[in-house]
Amino acid sequence: MGSDTTTAGVRIQVWTAFLEDYSDPATGQFLYGYRIRLENTGPQTLTLQEREWLIIDSDGDRREIRGRGVLGRCPVLAPGGTHEYHSYCQLPTDFGTMEGAYRMEDDEGRSLSVAVGRFYLAHNLREFPANRFRRGAVVRHRLLDFRAVVADYDLECRRDDAFLASQPGAPPRNRPWYHLLPDGSDRVAYCPEDQIESAEFEEGIRHPLIAVFFDGEDEGAYRRNRKTWDDLKKG
Numbered sequence: 001m002g003s004d005t006t007t008a009g010v011r012i013q014v015w016t017a018f019l020e021d022y023s024d025p026a027t028g029q030f031l032y033g034y035r036i037r038l039e040n041t042g043p044q045t046l047t048l049q050e051r052e053w054l055i056i057d058s059d060g061d062r063r064e065i066r067g068r069g070v071l072g073r074c075p076v077l078a079p080g081g082t083h084e085y086h087s088y089c090q091l092p093t094d095f096g097t098m099e100g101a102y103r104m105e106d107d108e109g110r111s112l113s114v115a116v117g118r119f120y121l122a123h124n125l126r127e128f129p130a131n132r133f134r135r136g137a138v139v140r141h142r143l144l145d146f147r148a149v150v151a152d153y154d155l156e157c158r159r160d161d162a163f164l165a166s167q168p169g170a171p172p173r174n175r176p177w178y179h180l181l182p183d184g185s186d187r188v189a190y191c192p193e194d195q196i197e198s199a200e201f202e203e204g205i206r207h208p209l210i211a212v213f214f215d216g217e218d219e220g221a222y223r224r225n226r227k228t229w230d231d232l233k234k235g
């Protein structure tokens with residue numbers, strides 16, 4: 001369950017989801033994703049300078065986190081401007097809460113504390129998909145027009161800045177990126193989410209790594225095994 005809070009003209013909306021593919025309940029590892037949208041409805045340009053979080057799990061253990069900006073950036077919100085990002089939180093329990101605040105500054109250096117209302121982290125919550133395409137989904141690349149199957153994905157780009165700069169359209173780092181096995185090829189593509197779309201299964205995908213990551217077909221997609229992309233790199 002997310003939250004929707006407005007402080008002095010700054011609206012903060014939060015959506016949450018349990019990230020099942022990245023969790024291991026048997027060992028007490030529960031990963032939750034959250035998407036945050038900031039909207040400046042006031043007359044002053046604001047810069048997000050600092051964040052602070054209070055995280056409480058179902059055992060009552062508390063964590064406080066403070067840091068500069070969000071995801072290494074200090075976004076600037078002009079009047080009417082918005083900023084959106086994804087992040088995640090790991091807990092040792094299947095339930096918890098988060099709440100906090102952003103410290104923002106206007107153009108004259110005056111500080112403003114903007115509340116982020118309490119939101120809930122629970123293993124049965126799927127309010128938003130952290131990633132649109134699941135492992136085994138058949139997709140089409142919008143720019144390069146090839147069909148492929150999703151072998152794996154990252155919650156954000158794990159390549160360096162030089163790689164990002166080489167990509168068309170300057171795609172953002174802090175969105176899901178996908179390891180794709182293109183049809184009729186033996187190469188691997190690494191693409192941001194906004195460059196791919198769902199495609200028909202048709203005759204399937206021909207790629208030498210299909211048998212490594214998948215053990216069959218199921219309802220227009222490949223049935224994924226438990227091997228990860230990192231497992232493949234380890235040999």
